[in-house]
Amino acid sequence: MRRRAALVLIAATWLAEAAGAQGLAPEQRRSGFESMGSATQAMQRDDDANPGMLSVRDGEARWGRPEGPAARACADCHGDARLSMRGAAARHPRWDEALGRAVGLSQRIALCRARHQQVPGGAPEGVERLSLSAWVAHASRGLPVRPDPDLRLDAVRERGRRLFERRMGQLDLSCADCHDARWGRRLGGSTIPQGHANGYPLYRLEWQALGSLQRRLRNCMNGVRAQPWPADAPEWVELEAFLQARGEGLPVEAPAVRP
Numbered sequence: 001m002r003r004r005a006a007l008v009l010i011a012a013t014w015l016a017e018a019a020g021a022q023g024l025a026p027e028q029r030r031s032g033f034e035s036m037g038s039a040t041q042a043m044q045r046d047d048d049a050n051p052g053m054l055s056v057r058d059g060e061a062r063w064g065r066p067e068g069p070a071a072r073a074c075a076d077c078h079g080d081a082r083l084s085m086r087g088a089a090a091r092h093p094r095w096d097e098a099l100g101r102a103v104g105l106s107q108r109i110a111l112c113r114a115r116h117q118q119v120p121g122g123a124p125e126g127v128e129r130l131s132l133s134a135w136v137a138h139a140s141r142g143l144p145v146r147p148d149p150d151l152r153l154d155a156v157r158e159r160g161r162r163l164f165e166r167r168m169g170q171l172d173l174s175c176a177d178c179h180d181a182r183w184g185r186r187l188g189g190s191t192i193p194q195g196h197a198n199g200y201p202l203y204r205l206e207w208q209a210l211g212s213l214q215r216r217l218r219n220c221m222n223g224v225r226a227q228p229w230p231a232d233a234p235e236w237v238e239l240e241a242f243l244q245a246r247g248e249g250l251p252v253e254a255p256a257v258r259p
């Protein structure tokens with residue numbers, strides 16, 4: 001409760017300040033990792049201490065498990081994920097020809113389940129999508145985020161940028177008001193990070209669980225009392241595509257750990 005009251009107070013002060021959303025220069029880019037305490041950083045770095053690694057191991061097991069009427073495993077088509085999936089997390093969202101729209105990595109996995117295994121794709125926070133995303137994203141660990149150059153994604157990223165800059169919720173703040181204009185400042189006991197998407201899915205100590213980027217963004221929208229969109233709505237992919245471009249070059253950290 002105290003944290004909420006602090007948020008409202010701070011938001012009121014900010015709104016009185018001159019608007020200062022000016023974007024992030026590439027040389028200013030900092031992963032959320034850098035603003036964490038050293039104990040949380042150590043937990044992320046050490047695979048034996050990083051609780052997200054349990055989901056990676058679960059995803060590895062699911063990768064090789066036959067599913068659906070044809071008893072097909074992801075591995076039957078894609079082989080060793082450590083090789084075939086290296087880079088996949090760094091370049092998603094990508095364009096899906098059949099749907100005629102962009103999809104993020106977790107949605108791509110749901111599509112493969114539905115199309116190629118004939119099983120339900122699953123919800124963003126369902127264990128199948130979370131664990132398989134963690135396993136697939138882990139194969140890109142350390143690679144720089146590299147947005148897909150497909151020109152059809154430009155309009156998607158642009159819509160994401162507009163969402164990022166649009167004021168929302170009862171507090172009437174945009175993502176940019178916090179993550180471009182005020183990163184590094186304190187807010188109700190946390191340091192405002194730049195808001196990059198290079199660690200997802202990640203283990204959040206506050207959740208005591210692994211969660212998706214959609215879940216993280218829902219938390220931020222709830223924080224300004226805005227109504228989040230339904231699961232897998234196009235707006236999530238638009239924001240994700242913009243965040244990937246905005247964080248280009250940062251290392252993929254999945255599964256990261258955050259406070």
Ligand code: HEC
Binds near residue numbers: 073094108109117
């Ligand atoms: C019958 C073969 C088949 C199976 C089984 C299959 N996939 Fe796929 N997968 C594909 C094809 C084909 C593509 C290319 C995009 C498309 O057509 O959907 C693809 C694309 C992908 C991509 C995007 C890779 C990139 O670099 O952009 C990911 C990630 C993926 N699959 C994950 C999975 C996972 C996880 C499973 C198991 C749940 C799975 N796939 C099961 C055939 C398969």
Ligand code: HEC
Binds near residue numbers: 032164193194
């Ligand atoms: C009122 C300020 C505020 C607003 C507005 C806000 N956020 Fe955040 N955001 C935060 C704070 C604070 C954290 C870190 C929370 C923590 O660690 O406890 C955060 C965390 C994040 C993260 C996680 C970064 C990481 O390293 O994992 C992402 C991504 C993010 N925000 C994106 C967004 C997007 C997109 C929007 C708009 C829909 C938004 N935020 C709106 C304050 C804000």
